[in-house]
Amino acid sequence: MTLKNINMFEKNFLYKTKKGKAIVGDSLELMKSLPENSVNLVITSPPFALSRPKEYGNKDQADYVDWILEFTKEVKRIITDDGSFVIDLGGAYEKGTPIRSLYNFRLLIRMCDEQGWKLAEEFFWYNPAKLPSPIEWVNKRKIRAKDSVNTVWWLSKSDFPKADVKKVLTEYSDRMKKLIEDSAKYYTPKKRPSGHDISDRFGNDNGGAIPSNLLQIPNTESNSKYLKYCKDLGIKGHPARFPSKLPEFFIKFLTDEGDLVLDIFAGSNTTGWTAQQLNRKWLSFELDHQYLSASVLRFLDKEPFEDVRPKYEMLQLDKNAQIDAEGFLKQSVLFEPEAIYISTIARPKRRANA
């Protein structure tokens, strides 16, 4: 079923691989062409409701929740009954005051109350490498701590969305490793003062520790190949990317190999690339042609040669160009740019305000 869904975009993709397609267009419209119950996981990081306008087109706080609710309604229609929707939302302040905006919580409550979503679990993405900000309240006036946590809502249609935490076990702590080695030495099974009855099975080696809902993932990729290739080719990369470890966690946790993963605000297509590495099928929708065409560079495994540049520039400048990313990859490595596949099939028109 999922392969059929990828094939639906045969005529309007920007680039494709054997497992997925990147499509330029308004994701609200593109989602409407997908059938009900057809996507296993939608994971995305939409433009945030910031006080300060950003170049990738974030919305005003006042309109934001209404705007994003249109998308979440359509996501609910297309995900499978046991599917999940994971949405990453950064915090923001009320304009002009050091008071936090409640937009991310408001969105969550309205999704559940008005659209019938279930909050499977709330996650928090802690990025220790985040710069102290916002400047006004944290750096200058020093009246607030730095904001280094995003809320990540894991929502589902049903009470029991497909999930297997055994796929995302983390490394045991040093203390736990010692305990497993010689449990008798490090703890005594007994009823604790808290009332919890801790049995001798506490010393079992389950292959790793159960992860918590605080995901510590530094967002530093100064040495990433994506940025390097963008720089080499003089291309402007997407300014607000999330680290691949974030979608990786949820893709492993909530899907099986061969399942379909969709990102409706794909940006630099971190999600599609990550899904590809994990042997899932993927679709990526992004309104901005330039950002999505630059994202093809993620799929290169060798540095691009100068001969590839003219073809690549055609992809950026010609809104009707299409490309086979795996062919692109192969040809750039083999130094035979002739085989890069470019066609002239029209794609949907953009919507101006999203």
Next chain:
DNA sequence: GAAACGCTTCCTACGGCCCA
């Protein structure tokens, strides 16, 4: 008719921590 005034928009200064 020139200078002053008032409003809006644009631009820049401010300020720093962690990771690979």
Next chain:
DNA sequence: TGGGCCGTAGGAAGCGTTTC
């Protein structure tokens, strides 16, 4: 060593209106 900021204040610039 390079890369990431999820705000505000205030001055400059631009432009129309008012005052002398």
